[in-house]
Amino acid sequence: MDFTTKLNHLVAQVETALDRLVPAxxxxxxxxxxxHEAMRYTLRAGGKRLRPVLALSAAELFRPVATSVGxxxxxxxxxxxxECIHTYSLVxxxxxxxxxxxxxxxxxxxHKQFDEATxxxxxxxxxxHAFLLLSTRYASDPRLATALVRELADAAGSARLVGGQxxxxxxxxxxxxxxxxxxxxxxxxxxAMLEASLVMGGLVGGADDTSLTRLRAAxxxxxxxxxxxxxxxxxxxxxxxxGKTAGKDAKSGKTTYVSLHGLDTARRLASEQTDSAxxxxxxxxxxxxxxxxxxxxxxxxxx
Numbered sequence: 001m002d003f004t005t006k007l008n009h010l011v012a013q014v015e016t017a018l019d020r021l022v023p024a025x026x027x028x029x030x031x032x033x034x035x036h037e038a039m040r041y042t043l044r045a046g047g048k049r050l051r052p053v054l055a056l057s058a059a060e061l062f063r064p065v066a067t068s069v070g071x072x073x074x075x076x077x078x079x080x081x082x083e084c085i086h087t088y089s090l091v092x093x094x095x096x097x098x099x100x101x102x103x104x105x106x107x108x109x110x111h112k113q114f115d116e117a118t119x120x121x122x123x124x125x126x127x128x129h130a131f132l133l134l135s136t137r138y139a140s141d142p143r144l145a146t147a148l149v150r151e152l153a154d155a156a157g158s159a160r161l162v163g164g165q166x167x168x169x170x171x172x173x174x175x176x177x178x179x180x181x182x183x184x185x186x187x188x189x190x191x192a193m194l195e196a197s198l199v200m201g202g203l204v205g206g207a208d209d210t211s212l213t214r215l216r217a218a219x220x221x222x223x224x225x226x227x228x229x230x231x232x233x234x235x236x237x238x239x240x241x242x243g244k245t246a247g248k249d250a251k252s253g254k255t256t257y258v259s260l261h262g263l264d265t266a267r268r269l270a271s272e273q274t275d276s277a278x279x280x281x282x283x284x285x286x287x288x289x290x291x292x293x294x295x296x297x298x299x300x301x302x303x
Contacts, residue, residue, distance in 0.1 A: 003293040007053065014052040017076040018043055018083065021133060038114050038122035039129070042087050045105035050226075051086050051197040052079030053294070058201025058215060061286045075204040077137035078148055081130035082197050085156050088126035089193075091119055093165065127156070147203050155196035164189030168254075177255035183224070190230075191223020198222075211284055218280035218291075225273035226298055231256035232266050274299040 001009070022043060023036045059075035094101040094109040095116060102112050110119035131149060138145035155161060168185045171177045198215040207215065235258045257266040277295050281288050 003290060003297070006290055007294070010053045010056050011049045013056065013076070014049045014079055014083065017052075017080050021077060021080045021137075022084070022129065034114075034118060035121055035125055038110060038118050039125050041113060042091050042104075042110050042122060042126070043083065045107050047087075047105050049083065050294075050298075051082040051193055054194065054197035054219075054291075055079040055082055055201035055204075057291055057294070058198045058207075059205035060201075061284065061288065061291070062202060062205030062207045062211065072206070073138060073141060073144065073204055075201055077133045078200045078204055081133045081148075081152060082193065082200065084126040084130040084133070085152065085161075086193055088123040088130075089156075089161060089165070091123035091126070095119060098165075098169070130156075144203060148200055151196050151200050151203065155192040160188040160192040164192065171255045174255065177260070179260060182255055182257065182260055186224055186227040187220065190227040191220050194223040194226065195219030214280050214283050218277050218284075218295075221273045221277035221280060222295055222298070225270050225277060225295075228257045228266055228270040228273065229298065231258045232263065232270065234258075235263065270299060 022040060024040060056075050056079050059072075059078075063072055090104055091110045093099050094104055095111055101109055103109065107113075110122055114122070130152065134148045134152065135145055138148060157163075164185050164187070167181065168189055171181060171185060174181075195216050196219070198219040199212055202212050202215045234256070257269060261269065274295055278292055281291050281295060284291075
């Protein structure tokens, strides 16, 4: 199938898995209905579903075509866990104590739709649910479950996603942030989860260590390209196009690739990082056509 058809198929698969694997029904699932409603509100807002799509695609890449259904574990729980972590980070990022944003994915942010305390708890619940999924849905393969938990915990922890977010907040108060500091922020705040998406998909698919290293390199470059493009779009697109408040970076004096390097250089850097991601993907075994097309489509957002 062509790229758009396959992408739509994978996104639909993610949506179905999210509906199935995230608590929903009061009286059936334990806990207050309001927290489950808030969790699902943030997840149902849509978005590109890039991380779970990467995980599903990477898992598929390493599975023998002739393998019958049922012999390999499903990558869907890992994909949903990734989206839960990503969405929790957005919920917390939008809070008044952080970026204080009113719009996310084209609709009111969680603390606007509910209240600040509920949004905070919904983020906490999504974070912990991710690890519940990995530890229970892969329990029949303890080695795989451990590897998946380790990978996601590392990507989402204090040295990576959370650490990148902390450094990002600190950089808002600096007028002399360096290129190295900016790269640290985005290697961890953004690229860490894209690395984890490809690596976790590879783990579920049975990739060897060499392939996992190449997947990690692809995710690193893809993450940097993605963030540079986000910086470009924040400076050039409107809120309706972005689905979130445009121009906030400039208004807050935030250090971005555009503010530090200028628009033309930022576009060049995005292209270079995309080329590096494509080279890493090409080095993988199997048919990488879809992953290559997905990486190219990410760059095209800023053209």
